[in-house]
Amino acid sequence: MKSVFVLMGAALASGAIATEAPAIPASSGLYRLPFADGTEVSVFDAAASHRPVGAVDLVGEPREGKLHRIVAAADGTVMAIQDGYSEQQSGRAASECRNNLLWLAHPNGEWTLYGHMATGSTSGKAGLKVGDHVRAGQYVGDEAAVAMLDHVHFEVAVPQASDPIDKGGFLNGNEERQRMRVPRFCNVPGQTVRKDAHYTALACGSASE
Template identity: 60%
Template structure:
């Protein structure tokens, strides 16, 4: 796993007003600065397996394609620079503790200071099939790889998250955010084409450009 040095140490953070939630176990409801597209190819119908609040741990979204024929194409939710890639694993490890799983992932840093993560991507589809590497600039909607079930995954899906990482050490060797107790660095992504802007567990949406 490599992190592109351009973005390490940049203090591009913001604090947005959010509503406090009654359940202390849930992260503070802080919306993303940016409005993101659903991270699947245009026209794909996407179902929400878990949303920002129901995901365990909270603060992430699990999304999967439900129409057409796999492989399903995962795309960048907004323009930015790739800062970390891992797509060398191929084993599905459902049921293990997160620390014992080997996930594939892509992290993209965006100009507004937020990073997006796309986890469980299929083996070799980022570096070989999409031909991407750390440091590449990608546009919103650009192909990143294929939906997979690598690592801690019950089913083929994309684990998607938006965060404002720790500038000193954004992610660890497993691709997880550091300094993220109680999901304090997670941001609830606002999606274009989604009623109300926020994904809801069990709902189905169609991916499209913003």
């Protein structure tokens, strides 16, 4: 499949607690776990253990024999899509991996990133294109092992207003992780996921928070 990468610019604002050096603020937004309702989700890496820090790696359970559907973590607008890659490249530096991704911009000025999804699942199965508006919980693609092992790489960020991401989908102006925000999740104790912990993906407001 031919690779497609598209981007739409937007003006954005900022957000505020810290994990480890470099200190990264917590997201201003509260997000749902980006898996379909009822999915058991394990945490391969939390914001503090992820390298580089700030992002989280989430895995749908069971890890084998079931296709896990990825959903929007909040209402937003599609800013960038890349879903033409299919090669698994685990072991390479992240900057060298050709990665399928989706960026959504949210009304609070934050963007969320969904990485390593299945080839064609965002533009094909989900039928999304840049400029589309999505609702929290709306299907946006399938978990897969493109570039890395089966998981979804999830980030919250406040991109710079002009030229927010590069051609690989990486944040510009993020050398010190200054654009990152530690994701806060509803239906998660303390609102922050922990490495190796398990949670159930649910819509915000559907369980005690």
